[in-house]
Amino acid sequence: MSNLITDRRSLLKGGATMLAAAAAMSSEQLLGYAKAWAQTSPWKPEAGAKINLLRWKRFVEAEDVAFMKIVDAFQKANNVTINVSNESYDDIQPKASVAANTGQGLDMVWGLYSLPFLFPNKCTDMTDVADYLAKKCGGWAESGKAYGMLNGKWIGIPVAATGGLVNYRVKAAEAAGHKTFPKDLGGFLDLVKGMKKNGTPGGMALGHASGDANGWLHWALWAHGGNLIDKDNKVVINSPETAKALEYVKQLYDNFVPGTASWNDSSNNKAFLAGQLHLTVNGISIYVAAKKENPQIAEDMNHAHLPAGVDGKTRELHLGFPILVYTFTKFPQTCKAFTSFLLEPAQFNPWVEAAQGYLSPFLLDYEKNPIWTADPKNTPYRDVAQTANTPAGIGKMGENAAAAIADFVVVDMFANYATGREDVKTAMASAERNAKRIFRG
Secondary structure, three states, rough: HHHHHHHHHHHHHOOHHHHHHHHOHHHHHHHEEEEEHHOOOOOOOOOOOOOEEEEEOOOOOHHHHHHHHHHHHHHHOOOEEEEEEOOOOHHHHHHHHHHHHHHOOOOOOOOOOOOHHHHHHEEEEHHHHHHHHHHHOOOEEEEEEEHHHOEEEEOOOOEEEEOOEEEEEHHHHHHHOOOOOOOHHHOOOHHHHHHHHHOOOOOOOOOOOOHHHHHHHHHHEEEEOOOOOOOOOOEOOOOOHHHHHHHHHHHHHHHOOHHHHHHOOOHHHHHOOOOOOOOEOOOHHHHHHHHHHHHHHHOEEEEEOOOOOOOOOOOOOOOOEEEEEEEOOHHHHHHHHHHHOOOOHHHHHHHHHHHOOEEEEEHHHHHHHHHHHHHHHHHHHHHHHHHEEEOOOOOHHHHHHHHHOOOOOHHHHHHHHHHHOOOHHHHHHHHHHHHHHHHHO
């Protein structure tokens, strides 16, 4: 394995274009490592185990290829079967909930945000896996603990996150008067207005886009001092701070490219790559695709964290990807073994490289991977775990907070006001009513 690591590092020095090739080299060694790992693993797969695993549909093809290589190596090394099915972001939660309610169909789900918190009593205790990985991989970021733990027990393992960061065209931003990306709310609004005025508009999703819309709209709420719930999980959405956030988002929306109120999670990717959109909030997948399909756009792109809030602090809602194991699986040892194997350095590092910045780590050692500095445009995505809040914000993550994000409570509030369907007071009152229905317990 040491030669493999040395070879990969030497390739990485050649730049980002070599990363996929470096990761692809590990297939044969990966199987050898998987066999050796199986001999010493704390978890021994059940004989003849057959696992049904549901995961989100890829946005970076090389990431999916690398993931399936890990699956293949684990299967062969342990003589088990893992059937992987893929669904779009918006279809993961309903299908996972059906399995949780019926007790059949799936053994594991690699899902979004706070999925395990929707049905914590149906999630296997993964504390032993989390502790094992923490000792081996530099410990968990605080946001990783928040995404995985409930009442001191790990109900899911946060594999990684996709950073919801600003993707923008450099020349369009400079033409709008911003040589460097603005770090405050006023500067960001000025940039969006200037880009619209110059015919190079930006735009962020206000539709039911599980990743994109939830991400930037929660940031807008928190940046103005607003919150859905307080530290005691009391609903506090109806506030002067929320009203300021609504007014701010309306000003942004009025300067967006048309149609963002109906966008899903792929809409902005397509518009950006088509040259119709010059600023958005997204994972790094637009840049990855542009390098392959439209190098001129990639050359003129850069990334940045969203501006700090009114208190000077940066709080962002990134798209966390926790993996959970159902309590009703017949093969819990196989599921635990696979989850821990997935995050072992020998294959997680090449997998992160193959994802080209789309998977940002919650385990601290992986922040040292050269992918984050081989191309400076990747670097903002390295620090996602450090700025990430859970959907609960300052509150405690639980079933109710998970339900609120699954029901788009915050997204609908902003969309209803920005598009003129409701005034400020009605939009806040509607969100308050919907949130209290969820948090009444």
